[in-house]
Amino acid sequence: MNKTIITVVGRDTVGIIAKVCTYLAENEINILDISQTIVQEYFNMMMIVDMHNAKKPFAEITDDLDKLGEEIGVKIKCQHEEIFTKMHRI
């Protein structure tokens, strides 16, 4: 298990989840959990994914997701899970 948190924030539009999920599927990245809200028309999504079998190295995936975010007009961030668990769990 290689848990990573992907966050997507930006103006809401059709197909954001579809495009991100397609990319993840193509690269053998398994989605474990998705939560999503809309705050003042802003799309806000968090995914917990497992990159254990990912086809590409982490650096390349973050670059790809950066580019994908630019295309859709949202900001996509990709971070190892520990920064959140360390901060919010004793």
Place this chain on the structure above:
Amino acid sequence: MINIFEVNETNEMIEQENLDVRTITLGINLLDCADEDLSVTNDKIYRKITTVAKNLVKVGREIERDFGIPIVNKRISITPISLVGAACCKTPEDYVTIAKTLDRAAHEVGVNFIGGYSAIVSKGMTKSDELLIRSIPQALASTELICSSVNVGSTKTGINMDAVRLMGEIVKETAEATKERDSLGCAKLVVLCNAPDDNPFMAGAFHGVSEDDAIINVGVSGPGVVKHVLEQVRGESFEVLCETIKKTAFKITRVGQLVAQEASKRLGIPFGIIDLSLAPTPAIGDSVADILQEIGLERAGAPGTTAALALLNDQVKKGGVMASSYVGGLSGAFIPVSEDQGMIDSVLAGALTIEKLEAMTCVCSVGLDMIAVPGDTKPSTISGIIADEAAIGMVNQKTTAVRIIPVIGKGVGETVEFGGLLGYAPIMPVNSFDCSAFVGRAGRIPAPIHSFKN
């Protein structure tokens, strides 16, 4: 499992409240580089630093990318050079060659500062200590990335007033030697009392002789985050205030602990300590003075400032120690003037004086920091200021320091611009009454009594 609100909270801290890891500092022992031949010593130093620290910057960047947390500085601290050069340096100029070697090595590995051009003279000064101290003005004028520090006293030994007197002159000479750049050299020179061996923050970082061959120390930050959470508890009791600061300090420190462990694992170098200091930057919203204002002061420097700072400092430590296995270094709130926009504003508004800053240093780390004073300030006056700070550290068993910049050619009312993280500062007036007969006395101030505390 982690939820979306927790993820958003962390990312807001990073993106909007300037949460970052201020520095990963790699401590390197250079004692095994000492040789009777100066050029051999220089070669060994260059080789050791560029070997041990080869991957420091690369690994730092990888950690930033993997966790999405900025690591502002990657730095190196080294064994005090007065020891390393003792066998081969016969003149101050010999020591300057080592400074240039260190500067070259720092550029080669891509760090932004290297600290440890230092001497520990808290009781007495060896010949080599004195040569190193006398070389400081030239060393800082002819290098870019070197930070220098001199420890002139401790609770156990008292204060070496011969060193204090000498440092007044050296600070002034360093200002003169770098006057073309607004006496910038003095921003990289700090005079300490009770200096810790494992401090990751510049300009006082050095790798003490009690340390491992190489060690990773990490300095966290986050005044902006503390300020932001305190906005939510305006008007609440001290209990709520303190709880809020503690919880936030815990969260901030955990990030530092994670980064330290990762850096240690990836570099194959043991983890030393986390320094829990709240270190401000000139960026808007990243200010310790702003926290004091949020606690309830109109300006930093108003009556109540020392108490508010004492409270802040203590809560940061209480929250931080639970978040990390090993805490060390300076660990407290920093109150530099030029590096903190809120402090600068307080000085400009007339709320904050050197005397109030001195009182504040009694309850927090580290001391009179990044304070610009008129260029015609006498060396004996600077020695007097150093002696006062050292006395506060000595009696209160804490680290204190003076990093003061007599800006040659400038006076009260003018400003000086250092650039980058060093910021800018209004030139503050200094008490003009004379203390030369006091600092002119030879010898040292004895160590204080450790009983009958009042």
